[in-house]
Amino acid sequence: MTAEIAYNQSDFAYRKEAGVNQSSLKKILDSPAHYQAALKFRLIPSPAMEMGTAAHCLVLDGEDAFNGAYVKKPDNIKLTTKEGKEWKASIGRKKVLGTGGKDDPWGSVQGMVESLRRLEWYSGTDAEYIKRNEVSIYWDWMGVRCKARLDSVLVEEGIVLDLKTTDTVDPELFAKKVVGLGYDFQAAYYAKAAEVAYGKPFKFIFAAIERKAPYTVDLFEVTPDMMAEGMYKCEKALQIYAECEKSGEWPNREPRILSLDYPGWYNRVSMEEPAQPTENLDDIF
Secondary structure: OOOOEEOOOOOOHHHHHEEEOOOHHHHHHOOOOHHHHHHHOOOOHHHHHHHHHHHHHHHOOHHHHHHHHEEOOOOOOOOOHHHHHHHHHHHOOOOOOOOOOOOHHHHHHHHHHHHOOOOOHHOOOOHHHHHHHEEEEEEEEEEEEEEEEEEEEOOOOOOEEEEEEEEEOOOOHHHHHHHHOOHHHHHHHHHHHHHHHOOOOOOEEEEEEEEOOOOOOEEOOHHHHHHHHHHHHHHHHHHHHHHHHOOOOOOOOOOOOOOOOOOOOOOHHOOOOOOOOOOHHHOOO
């Protein structure tokens, strides 16, 4: 099994290349129809996702790339006015990051990156640092053409590093997010891509950073158990994909009859001891 590696490839060029990516492929575990829908309907990014993308760009691609893609909105300009519209037209296709307010996009991006750069893995600025980021890998896996775009590949250390912006780095809540969003699938998929490309096994680490001050960063190394579960999901998804490709059919799943119960954290009112009156009302009046 061999792989093609592309360094410094633009996101646009990566998207044009043939291959199945993990973000779409994992939808096939819901049903082949879910996978097809993921291809047709592109997710509209939320403001939080936009901030995360901007932080990715600044810390991974460098200031030149960031300044070519983003611009800070002047405090004295409203985009709805004539002056604001003229200014917006003057910046071309650059995305605008506002300042102040509840989220403070520009300040939050700068704060996240400043916090990340305290880590040695994110402190570089030279060409070699940029080269090891946003690495595109193309390979065949179980008869399916696959592709992946890895945030950072530390070849000597045998580590794939993936940056995630998040509301909190609380371990329990972040683990819930990992499972809910299929990041275990992503970890296994990317680790496999790196292994095929560089001929050695890789660990996978999430660098999770909070979007709001003080922009706390924690590193989460995916355990062997989670990696094995993620790998099982990847191979199952590829098997389903290959079968659908062969048949030309991408069916939805059949309706299910499911039991609905309270989640484990719910505190049942009926299980509580009934409140006992502390005094007799006759004694009060």
